[in-house]
Amino acid sequence: MSEAMNDMQTLYEQRRLRIEKTIALEPVDRIPTAYMGMAFAPRYMGMSIAEFCEVPENRTDVTLAAMDKLGAEVWDGINALPCGRIVPSLTSAWLSKIAAPGRELPEDSLWQVQESEVMKPEDYDVILEKGWPEFVEGYYPRVINVDELKESRVWVRKNLQSVIDKCREHGYVPISFGGTAIPFEYLCGGRSMSRFYIDLYRNKDKIKEVMDHMMPHMIREGVHTAEVSGIPAIWVGGWRSASSLIAPKIWDEMVFPYFLELTHALADKGIVSVLHFDQDWNRDLERFKELPAKMCLLNTDGMTDLRKVKEILGDHMAVMGDVPAALLYSGTPDDIFKYVHDLIRDVGPTGLILCPGCDAPINAKPENMEAMAAASREYGQVT
Amino acid sequence: MHLLVMAGFLGSGKTTAIIGLANAVRERDLKLAIVVNEIGEIGIDDQVLKQLDHDVWELLSGCICCSLTGDLLQTLDKLDSEYDVDLVIVEPSGAANPQQIIDALRLRSGAITESILTAVIIDPLRINELIEILQPLIRSQIEIADLIIISKADLASPGEINKAKKTAREFNPDAPLIPVSLKGPLESGLEKELLPWLT
Numbered sequence: 001m002s003e004a005m006n007d008m009q010t011l012y013e014q015r016r017l018r019i020e021k022t023i024a025l026e027p028v029d030r031i032p033t034a035y036m037g038m039a040f041a042p043r044y045m046g047m048s049i050a051e052f053c054e055v056p057e058n059r060t061d062v063t064l065a066a067m068d069k070l071g072a073e074v075w076d077g078i079n080a081l082p083c084g085r086i087v088p089s090l091t092s093a094w095l096s097k098i099a100a101p102g103r104e105l106p107e108d109s110l111w112q113v114q115e116s117e118v119m120k121p122e123d124y125d126v127i128l129e130k131g132w133p134e135f136v137e138g139y140y141p142r143v144i145n146v147d148e149l150k151e152s153r154v155w156v157r158k159n160l161q162s163v164i165d166k167c168r169e170h171g172y173v174p175i176s177f178g179g180t181a182i183p184f185e186y187l188c189g190g191r192s193m194s195r196f197y198i199d200l201y202r203n204k205d206k207i208k209e210v211m212d213h214m215m216p217h218m219i220r221e222g223v224h225t226a227e228v229s230g231i232p233a234i235w236v237g238g239w240r241s242a243s244s245l246i247a248p249k250i251w252d253e254m255v256f257p258y259f260l261e262l263t264h265a266l267a268d269k270g271i272v273s274v275l276h277f278d279q280d281w282n283r284d285l286e287r288f289k290e291l292p293a294k295m296c297l298l299n300t301d302g303m304t305d306l307r308k309v310k311e312i313l314g315d316h317m318a319v320m321g322d323v324p325a326a327l328l329y330s331g332t333p334d335d336i337f338k339y340v341h342d343l344i345r346d347v348g349p350t351g352l353i354l355c356p357g358c359d360a361p362i363n364a365k366p367e368n369m370e371a372m373a374a375a376s377r378e379y380g381q382v383t
Numbered sequence: 384m385h386l387l388v389m390a391g392f393l394g395s396g397k398t399t400a401i402i403g404l405a406n407a408v409r410e411r412d413l414k415l416a417i418v419v420n421e422i423g424e425i426g427i428d429d430q431v432l433k434q435l436d437h438d439v440w441e442l443l444s445g446c447i448c449c450s451l452t453g454d455l456l457q458t459l460d461k462l463d464s465e466y467d468v469d470l471v472i473v474e475p476s477g478a479a480n481p482q483q484i485i486d487a488l489r490l491r492s493g494a495i496t497e498s499i500l501t502a503v504i505i506d507p508l509r510i511n512e513l514i515e516i517l518q519p520l521i522r523s524q525i526e527i528a529d530l531i532i533i534s535k536a537d538l539a540s541p542g543e544i545n546k547a548k549k550t551a552r553e554f555n556p557d558a559p560l561i562p563v564s565l566k567g568p569l570e571s572g573l574e575k576e577l578l579p580w581l582t
Contacts, residue, residue: 110454193476194393201512244480247518280480283519303483329453330490361453 011171015076019173023272023318024294025351031344031380032076032353034175034320037360037369038086039110041066044366049110050102056085056155060163064170071373077173079274079299079320079355080235083163087111088152091144093179093237095119095136095190098144110362118142119190121199124210132217139190160229175297175320175353176274178225179235180218182258183211188240196240200250208254215258219265226271233272233297236262242279244303251284260290267292274299274320278358285312293317301325301358306347314351322357323372328364333371340375349382384463385497385580386488388473390481390524391504392513396534396565400504401472403569404577411581413469416440416462420451420476452487459491470578480523498580503528507539507547507562514550525554530561530576537564 018032037044041063042052052058063082067075087098090111099105099112119139127135140146160177167174187207188196199207222234241255263273273296280303281288288298289312296317298309302324309319323339331339340354354376360369387404391397401417408415418440440458455473462468475484481501488499503524506513513521525531531551533544544562551560563573575582 197516198512200516243519244523245517245520247514247516250516324452326452326456326487326490330456330487363453363457 008169008171012168012173015171016173019077019175019353022351022353023297025315025318027350027382029381029383031348031376031382033074033373033376033380034077034079034353034355035063035067035070035075035172035360036079036356036358037066037364038063038082039362040360040364040369041082043108043362044069044369048101048108049362050100050107053086053100053111054102056083056152056159059084059086060166064166064172067172068170070369071377072171074373074376075172076353077175078167079175080179081163081167081174081177081229081231083160083177084156085152088144088149091140091149093181093189095139095186096143096192115189115192117192117195119187121203123190124203124206127210128213132214157228164229164231174231176233176235176272177229177231178222179237179276180222180225180262181237182241182255182262183214183218184241184255184258185237185239186214186218187211193240200254204250204254211254211258215261218258219262222262222266223269223271226266226269232270233274234266236266236273236275238275238277238281239279242277242281243283244280248283256284256287263291263296267295271295272297276358277301277304279303282308285309288313289316291317297353299355299358302327306343310347310351318351318353319347320353320355322355324357325359325361325364328356328360328368328372331365331368333367333374336368336371337375337378340372341379344379354380384459384468385470385578386459386473386499387470387577388475388481388484388499388501389504390475390501390528391532391534392506392509392517392521392524393476394509395504395506396532397474397504399565400532400534400569400573401474403565403567404472404574407569407574408470408578414467415470415472416466416468417472417474418455418458418462419474420455452483455484456487456491459488480520481527482523485527500529500577500579501527502530502532502577504532504534505547505551506535507533507543508535510543510547510550521550522554525551528555528558531555531558532573533560533562534565536562537566 018028021028022032039049042049044066045062047062052062059082087100090098094113097114099114101107101109101111105112140149164174191199226232226234246255266273275296276299278301282305285308293316297320298317299320300322302322306319306322327335327339389397389401405415462471533547536544548560559576561573563570
């Protein structure tokens with residue numbers, strides 16, 4: 001092994017340990033910084049979004065190149081491993097059709113979730129009758145070309161290790177790979193938001209039965225994904241089940257018990273849940289104390305109050321966030337510096353991974369992303 | 384440039400109200416743009432508005448939340464600098480928290496917005512079930528409103544209208560509250576409340 005490779009290996013291990021310690025709420029020498037900016041990377045590197053989406057290698061290579069360009073010394077890790085084509089993976093997460101750039105949308109447009117009622121009310125019974133795995137495999141043709149989905153899965157299986165190796169060669173630690181969610185999110189995506197919420201009012205018992213049936217599969221999927229990649233953390237999504245949307249009674253019954261079961265089951269297998277929670281979850285932060293201690297990483301988008309999180313959950317779980325997407329577009333580098341400074345001062349130095357929240361958007365100003373990297377250099381040093 | 388954020392859950396009558404308002408604005412020879420997002424089947428509304436020859440701008444969002452506000456700001460900047468519009472009506476998704484939008488609008492550094500008005504439309508026929516499931520969202524939509532519109536006044540019973548009024552007042556005791564049918568041309572009283580800068 002060359003000296004340069006040896007150095008990179010050492011750096012990678014330092015960064016991996018730093019992230020591990022942060023999640024375990026142990027002291028660190030500097031606050032780790034993670035990249036998250038799926039669509040920002042190609043725009044920053046001058047590649048069309050269509051090219052980025054269509055060629056799986058592009059997603060990996062362009063993301064890593066963008067990180068290098070922003071400042072290779074800054075990034076300890078990347079929030080989610082950039083592996084495989086985006087549209088098939090988003091389709092699996094949302095159970096909705098995704099309009100793709102270069103196909104249904106202009107070449108350089110952002111992909112778009114096309115929310116509509118794809119899953120029908122009678123499908124609740126089909127799930128119970130056939131089981132979730134069989135149902136969902138039969139459901140995919142409604143939202144995606146199945147050959148394309150299969151091809152995408154084969155590519156990921158074949159190339160997963162080489163993508164992980166590429167990240168390692170660049171010195172960037174993949175914080176998580178793959179994802180799962182609670183049944184609420186999948187059903188809400190498939191049924192469409194408005195219809196699912198009305199279903200909850202009119203047919204709650206049936207939906208609960210379906211969710212209870214689905215839950216073991218969600219857990220199995222999470223554990224399997226972590227085992228395959230060897231990355232001991234899974235992205236666990238929460239968007240439409242947020243506290244700022246759902247009434248407490250419904251949340252207590254149809255949302256939280258499933259997060260509880262999922263995160264504990266993953267923790268039992270040594271897998272960290274990266275709780276990618278969009279929207280505002282402030283109301284229920286006290287409840288998060290029931291989630292497994294030091295085995296969750298709360299990844300928010302700027303709407304949940306991280307100071308409140310620190311106060312309530314400071315000795316229970318670490319956070320990853322939360323330079324807001326809107327600020328990355330409309331703010332100035334000075335705004336970003338101030339945001340990062342205040343965030344580190346108030347929420348650090350332990351239990352914080354600095355990251356865009358939830359994702360650097362396609363139109364983030366390059367100078368603002370560069371400012372985030374620079375602010376991390378300036379304020380992130382602890383010892 | 385004046386901004387009107389029109390909130391309300393899907394099916395409450397937002398698009399109908401916007402069409403009425405757009406027609407009224409057009410009659411006055413003012414430049415109008417309507418900004419919609421695609422979350423929550425608004426694509427259907429978008430087509431309706433486009434067929435009526437209104438200038439509709441769609442927001443694209445990679446995921447439900449964060450990209451949306453950035454895209455909204457970029458769209459507003461463009462409308463402001465390149466199209467010189469008088470009024471922009473922002474129709475967020477039925478599940479959007481308008482506070483998120485107002486917070487984002489505050490980030491528009493340097494841009495001049497002459498006025499921002501937030502209106503919420505409440506469907507009196509569905510308010511019970513929506514509150515049961517989505518109380519925090521409905522509450523925040525009402526709380527932040529400068530104007531509360533109770534739609535479908537021609538279809539709802541007096542009891543349903545009263546229930547909707549009571550709910551609205553519980554969360555927002557001060558904003559003007561107007562029950563309307565939204566069928567046909569926009570009522571002049573509603574037009575004045577939605578476009579106070581015209582008078």
